[in-house]
Amino acid sequence: MSKSPTLGKRRLLDKVVCPHCWTSFPPEDVLWIAESPTLTGDMKLGETERERFLPTEYNAQGFAVDAQGHECRECACPRCHLPIPLSFLEAPTVFMSIVGAPASGKSYYLASSTWFLRKILPQKFKLDFSDADPEMNRRVQEYEALQFLSDENQLVELSKTEEQGDLYNSVQYDDQVVVYPQPFVFSVAPAIEHPNRNKIAKLARTICLYDNAGESYLPTRDADSFSFPVTRHLGQSECVFFLFDPIQDNRFRAACREYSDDPQLAETNDQQEFRRSPIRQETILAETIKRVRSARKMYANDRYEGLFVVIVTKLDVWRDLLPSNEFQKDPIERASYNGQEYWRLQADRVALVSSRVRGMLMKRAPEFVSAAENFAKEVVYIPVSATGVSPQIDPVTNRRGFRSKDVKPVWIATPMLYALSRLTQGLVPARSGESQ
Numbered sequence: 001m002s003k004s005p006t007l008g009k010r011r012l013l014d015k016v017v018c019p020h021c022w023t024s025f026p027p028e029d030v031l032w033i034a035e036s037p038t039l040t041g042d043m044k045l046g047e048t049e050r051e052r053f054l055p056t057e058y059n060a061q062g063f064a065v066d067a068q069g070h071e072c073r074e075c076a077c078p079r080c081h082l083p084i085p086l087s088f089l090e091a092p093t094v095f096m097s098i099v100g101a102p103a104s105g106k107s108y109y110l111a112s113s114t115w116f117l118r119k120i121l122p123q124k125f126k127l128d129f130s131d132a133d134p135e136m137n138r139r140v141q142e143y144e145a146l147q148f149l150s151d152e153n154q155l156v157e158l159s160k161t162e163e164q165g166d167l168y169n170s171v172q173y174d175d176q177v178v179v180y181p182q183p184f185v186f187s188v189a190p191a192i193e194h195p196n197r198n199k200i201a202k203l204a205r206t207i208c209l210y211d212n213a214g215e216s217y218l219p220t221r222d223a224d225s226f227s228f229p230v231t232r233h234l235g236q237s238e239c240v241f242f243l244f245d246p247i248q249d250n251r252f253r254a255a256c257r258e259y260s261d262d263p264q265l266a267e268t269n270d271q272q273e274f275r276r277s278p279i280r281q282e283t284i285l286a287e288t289i290k291r292v293r294s295a296r297k298m299y300a301n302d303r304y305e306g307l308f309v310v311i312v313t314k315l316d317v318w319r320d321l322l323p324s325n326e327f328q329k330d331p332i333e334r335a336s337y338n339g340q341e342y343w344r345l346q347a348d349r350v351a352l353v354s355s356r357v358r359g360m361l362m363k364r365a366p367e368f369v370s371a372a373e374n375f376a377k378e379v380v381y382i383p384v385s386a387t388g389v390s391p392q393i394d395p396v397t398n399r400r401g402f403r404s405k406d407v408k409p410v411w412i413a414t415p416m417l418y419a420l421s422r423l424t425q426g427l428v429p430a431r432s433g434e435s436q
């Protein structure tokens with residue numbers, strides 16, 4: 001038995017950031033979760049949770065051994081005691097936040113994009129893209145299964161993300177309870193066939209994403225607080241995906257009605273029916289900017305150094321507002337280098353579409369564009385449709401939903417491919433204008 005916390009031959013990072021409470025700590029401080037069923041009870045998480053402990057013994061593979069002699073496989077944060085996948089100790093984490101108004105399409109975007117990334121990344125980019133912890137990602141998997149694997153004739157709808165419930169974890173600190181949002185965690189690394197497979201230790205990343213209820217981004221006092229820090233991942237995020245839904249904006253709605261009969265465009269004063277908030281999306285952007293600034297302790301004139309991606313959702317409804325026929329295919333292509341074929345992102349095509357979408361937003365929501373660009377150094381506008389079609393209404397039950405056979409997302413993997421190409425090195429190659 002060894003006494004070293006090196007996790008066998010694995011190379012550990014110098015610093016780990018907890019995906020729950022965002023505390024950073026050296027990997028040797030990580031707690032382990034007892035494997036033995038008799039070792040239960042944790043002062044922060046309750047009596048039914050398995051014991052957390054700082055090990056004194058490790059086996060030859062580098063796994064901690066609990067007081068009953070069982071090999072442990074799971075780690076926990078030394079501050080909040082919530083579980084941390086081992087990949088957080090090994091591969092640098094890229095934090096990303098999905099932000100937007102209620103019903104702007106965040107959960108549909110998340111489900112469709114992860115579903116397609118699970119295909120495109122291995123098939124085209126020769127990358128492994130997997131759940132860093134399937135238990136933590138259970139909700140995303142449920143969304144994906146509902147959207148893509150349901151009975152093809154049945155109308156299904158993803159439910160609204162709640163502000164409480166099983167997407168949150170409560171931690172007891174002395175006399176204070178703090179509620180954290182559930183992170184979704186993915187590992188991305190070069191697969192066997194990837195030309196840089198030998199650099200896996202350098203290139204592998206852990207991706208940590210959050211999907212809040214839109215209400216948590218509204219400028220109200222109890223949306224986010226010390227004991228309910230549900231959007232404080234913004235302080236860590238290297239990439240903010242801000243979802244702008246044109247059909248929630250009156251300046252777009254009238255124009256969209258000329259081209260689409262999506263029920264979300266119906267003239268109804270019943271905000272509840274389509275879960276729309278009366279608070280405008282520019283206000284939500286302003287509140288997000290305020291929170292990022294405060295979480296990152298930025299000065300008034302500092303600009304956000306991360307990537308700010310405005311994802312303009314529900315493209316199937318407003319596509320005719322763009323003078324563009326760019327969306328038949330994903331912006332990726334096959335290329336070759338030294339006789340070896342590979343796939344790359346057509347970043348120049350994304351930039352062209354971004355400038356068209358920016359022009360469209362500038363015409364109808366100029367204050368949104370100017371606030372985003374004043375805040376972040378790099379802003380890109382990427383249109384997507386998570387479904388490719390409008391929701392249908394079941395004549396019998398009057399419920400809305402989509403049939404899995406109709407769902408054909410458009411450009412859905414583009415925001416993440418773009419983010420990976422900008423924020424990681426060597427994982428997703430990109431064609432810029434010069435390298436054609």
Ligand SMILES: Nc1nc2c(ncn2[C@@H]2O[C@H](COP(=O)(O)OP(=O)(O)OP(=O)(O)O)[C@@H](O)[C@H]2O)c(=O)[nH]1
Pocket residue numbers: 100101102103104105106107108109157158159160161162212213214215262275313314315316317384385386387388389390391400
């Ligand atoms: N036409 C069209 N409708 C969409 C699309 N994506 C989502 N919707 C509709 O928009 C509604 C809201 O989408 P959600 O993904 O649940 O919105 P959200 O931002 O997660 O909302 P909250 O969880 O309340 O914050 C859905 O019920 C769908 O009917 C799309 O790509 N096209």
Ligand SMILES: [Mg+2]
Pocket residue numbers: 106107108159160161211212213214
């Ligand atoms: Mg949601």
